[in-house]
Amino acid sequence: MFGSFDEALDFCNEQAIRMIDFKIIDLLGRWHHLSIPLGRFKPEILEYGIGFDGSNYGFAPVENSDMVFIPDLSTAVYDPFTAVPTLSMIGDIFVIAQPDNYRFDQDPRSIAVKAEEYMKSTGIADEMRIGPEFEFHVFDHVSYECSPQKSGFTIDAKQAIWNSGDNEKQNLGYKIPANGGYHVAPPQDILYDLRARMCLLMEENKIPVKYHHHEVGGPGQIEIEVEFGPLREMADRTMLAKYLIKNLAFQEGKTVTFMPKPIFAEAGNGMHVHMHLFKNGEPLFYDASGYSNLSQLALNFIGGILQHAPALLAFTNPSTNSYKRLIPGYEAPVSVCFATANRSAVIRVPAYAKSPYHKRFEFRSSDATCNPYLAYSAILMAGLDGVQKKIDPVAAGFGPYDMNLYNLSPEKQAQIKSLPRSLDEALDALEKDYEFLLPGGVFPRRLIEIWIENKRKEARKVNEIPHPMEFELYYDL
Structure with a gap:
């Protein structure tokens, strides 16, 4: 400013x-x-x-x-x-x-700056433009408790289908069925005005909004997609957007969560990251003769991301709750592959982005529990590694898979590498594969060690606590 x-x-x-x-x-x-x-x-x-x-x-x-x-x-x-x-x-x-x-070399914002500087030093590109999609839930009530003798949570949203039979107060109907909220119109879409105010507030704070809408999740799931910006600047905007969204909802008597999977059997919250590279203002991802009009550089960038995807998830999906979203059936990817217009793949190439300046792809597994400076930087470093090593995603067996991966036979699904199924698995992958983060001093080795150490503690904390479902499954044995 x-x-x-x-x-x-x-x-x-x-x-x-x-x-x-x-x-x-x-x-x-x-x-x-x-x-x-x-x-x-x-x-x-x-x-x-x-x-x-x-x-x-x-x-x-x-x-x-x-x-x-x-x-x-x-x-x-x-x-x-x-x-x-x-x-x-x-x-x-x-x-x-x-x-x-x-x-301080472990300052997340410093890492984003160094990632951009390293990109320029390679001569590959001088700008990475990214555009995240913010998915989140707006609830009217949330309570939770985790103590030795009692644990659980309660969530409520007025528009949720579970309130269709409420006779305690006036009920006007128009509830949203489970997983039936995609682009619903008023009167079901009771969050339109709040979303619109969120978007205007973001615009006033130099966060250009592309569009907003109700998402698939019936109990108050919405999406705001923003226009593209440079990596470090977009990480700043991500932090500011979450601050504005949460506080405006709180001011109006509602509560927002970006948790990837706050509700069982409903759609989860991702933060898909669209990206493309530029040099001297010219786009680098377009080639009219390439697969889905992608250049070889773009394909190598995809190859790097997919090669390092299991390790990347330790930064892009760093919560235990992240892996409750990454399950089949909810448009959340579970397979390490790429395709055009396919929401079941980790990397989707939007079919509607046809011009050279709009040609891009999106990384679909990430969610907003990440530290955006670290997540965006790690994605860039993985992609640059793919360009430098000329990793061909087709030759590496990553696709393209232009079909619904959830409908493949178990035998064919087994041939496609899977994403980690837990935070511990992602951390295991990062321990084995982190060298791509080190060039240019972008990620200090000590930060990676501290990150793994802290996240292991989080995972242990969750894994050691008895789960309510365990009582249902095992109490009478």
């Missing part, structure tokens, strides 16, 4: 801003924030930063945890959810050193 401190200060004075808020991302992908009165906002902050405890962000050991963040003025936005007029901006993490502080 701003190119200098003076520009930012002038804006604050013109708009009667009273507080300056700084948002810093932790390793797992959550924003934290710290605020100061406008009078404490000085040019020195842009040079020396503001101190914080890095150990609480999952980065530094307690005995050496002093770090600083320096705000990026270009990310400044007016926060629409605060009673006190507030200007908010993202901070970059630095290590304290003499004579000068230096950028």
Whole structure:
């Protein structure tokens, strides 16, 4: 938003801003924030930063945890959810050193910057443009408990089919059947106005929206798809979009979750990532004579992603809940392959994207529990590895499979490599296959180790807790 401190200060004075808020991302992908009165906002902050405890962000050991963040003025936005007029901006993490502080190599935002720099250094491309699809549920109620003697959750959405028989209060019908919500119109689509306000709020904050609609999931599942942007900038927009969406819903008495699979037997929430490469403003993925009009470079990029897909999922699908979505029958991919217009493949080439500047493909397995800086960077590094090693996805047996993979015989399905079925499997794959992330110092080896360590703990925590279904299956044995 701003190119200098003076520009930012002038804006604050013109708009009667009273507080300056700084948002810093932790390793797992959550924003934290710290605020100061406008009078404490000085040019020195842009040079020396503001101190914080890095150990609480999952980065530094307690005995050496002093770090600083320096705000990026270009990310400044007016926060629409605060009673006190507030200007908010993202901070970059630095290590304290003499004579000068230096950028922390495990800062997720730093990794996205290095990924773009590495891409340019290879000479392959100078820009990766990506466009995520945000799928999420809007609920009217959620409660959950996990204690030694009791565990479970309750979710409710007024529009859900399970409320069709509610006689406790006025019921006007027009509920949405299970898995029957795709593009439904009012009066069933009671979330239209909320979605529209979300989109307008995103547009006001420089996140151009392509379209929005009700998704397949009957109990309040919706999708907002945004226009393309450069990798690091789109990671910033992803964090901001989730912030705006959640807070607007909360403000209106509703709650949003991006959990991949919050409801059993309903469609899950993915975050499909569309992508294409450019060099000197020219598209690199188009070839009129290639398969689905894709260039050889695009096919090699696909080859790299598919080759490293099991390891990639440790960053693009980093929650135990992610793998409850990646099951057959819900338009979520389970097979490592590519195809045109096929939503059962990990990589789908949209048939409608015909022009050179629109030719692209999408990675369909990813979901919004990821840290977008790490996920987008890992996808880029896998694709670049495929280009450099000339990995041919056809020769490697990844397709194209232009048919419904769910309808293949078990014998034929067994011939296609499967995605990991659990977070532990994805972490196993990452432990065996991470070298593609290291060139250019993009992913520090230590960050990969910490990531695996932390995610193993999450998986153990879930695996060690008795599940309600286990009582149904085994209590009487």
